[in-house]
Amino acid sequence: MSPASSATSAVTIENLRVTFAGGAAPVRAVNNVSLRVTRGETVALIGESGSGKSVTLRSLLRLHPAKKTQMSGQIEVGGRDVMAMNASELAAFRGRVASMIFQEPLLALDPVYSVGDQIIESIQRHMKVSRSEAHARALKLFEQVRIPSPERRLAAYPHEMSGGMRQRVMIALALACEPELLLADEPTTALDATVQIQILLLLRELQSRLGLSIIFVTHDIGAAVEVADRIAVMYAGEIVEEADVRTLMRAPRHPYTQALLQSRAHGSLAKGTRLATIGGAPPDLANLPPGCAFAPRCVHVEPACREGSIAIAALGPTHQARCRRTHEIVWQHTAAAKA
């Protein structure tokens, strides 16, 4: 049923800028982000809080309040121009072509309706089917996301389910109308560690079985490595480095990515070992400095970094970083561990 007419590119974002104008000073949450996702590919957006990853994700569905948000650039999903859509086109697009999984399923599910009713409601919104057909489809979805005794679970209310079950329901809800693109906004952050891995594996399995494209937002590099084909690292509203998982993990070239990887607990650390941290704090998005946004915290900074805009440097067919000194900075794992 899913239209396979479009080319291999499922998502194309070109020069996306998102500015929130509600407060005293406009907040430039996303600055000049370009990203392509091919069909059936999983891309993870990682970065710390306030780096613009969730804002980028929500822009794909144009979920930001129109009055207080300025958006520019181009967004295409499955060959459709999202920026040009009117309200009814957007309603037909959301959930049908691209759908979203939220971080906290207990809050994203309506407490007064059974989960089955919510899925049926969503199915009937986009597909012209009878209630019993929708019910049958909901049952199939529950089996697909591996919910035990699905028939009984359809009648349950969100508060009666465990966190992992709720997130499975959320995924079933997102898949209700056979979307081409799944947007996952930190889908495992609110879950226990053991449940996290189950959900990640489920996402990956569904992705390969249904041929979905997934954009996955997380601040957990481990989760990103688990599901993603490609990782884009965001900092201060920009993508600072983008590469396939293997390259990014083995040879990161942007100082921020390197610092992020160093700050993880990897291997077996001796007791009492301190984890490396990144000094300073992310810049104020209402008052971005000129030049590289990471310059104030960067260990490789030189005066020229603080001037002008920094161009993207292509480092390979699938690898690029937004840094002036990529050719000089080489990832030295052992040296980094000592630092």
Add this chain to the structure above:
Amino acid sequence: MISTPLPLSIAPVEQSPGYWSGVLRRFAKDRVAMFAGAVVLILVILALFGPWLTPADPYQSSMLKRLRPIGTDGFPLGTDELGRDMLSRLMVGARLSLFMGITPVICAFAIGATLGILAGFVGGWVNSIIMRTIDVFYAFPSVLLAIALSGALGAGIGNALLSLTLVFVPPICRVAESVTSQIRSRDFVEAARASGANAFAIIRVHVLGNVLGPIFVYSTSLIAVSMILASGLSFLGLGVKPPEPEWGLMLNTLRTAIYTQPWVAALPGLMIFITSMSFNMLSDGLRSAMDVKQ
């Protein structure tokens, strides 16, 4: 190993009960609420069938049998200042009193909930216009507003109902607005928008589903207030006209007998007290039964 689905034993064995059956179950456990519910049920039966159940004609007066005490032969609850049977009048009075108590609340519920949900959902200047207008009404004490409106419109049941409705629109609207604006910012509303629901669908499904319960509970608590206010209006001669039996009016006319037959004179007040207490406890019970924790 990790990828195997969760073991089936985690799923509860019993059929998950629905929301309303859960409410009913919790309500049935609440003894006070069940008792209040039974009293309300009896009052409703009286209101519907009172005229056919009375032992005597509630309009039949007798100058010879005025102000008999409680327990008099043939008049179990005595007689009023015109010699009419108090028991019959109290039974028949349930109809008008309940009517005066419930009707304004239902009308105000319809108007107030609509305005409040609109204000809460749309926000912005629509909210400002509606809520500031409501605030103007809110500034008056409700008793005074009801009396002033009734006085301006003139005596009569219709005008009393109209003024009481106007008195109850502001508080219901306030509650509706605050609950709606809370719901509007909840994640599941954004999730609904992200799955393609338009504003109408969001209001119909998510706002109404979450908002009507609390507004309904609040409104049931207003029925008691409405009854007391309606009785007050009748007491002042602005509501029901004699010789119609209405508890507030009966209380008014019997006040002249307060020194000769205080117990008989207090009976309509007692009925008003019992009824308003029952409605209050009923709405309390409903509130806690409908409260889904977690």
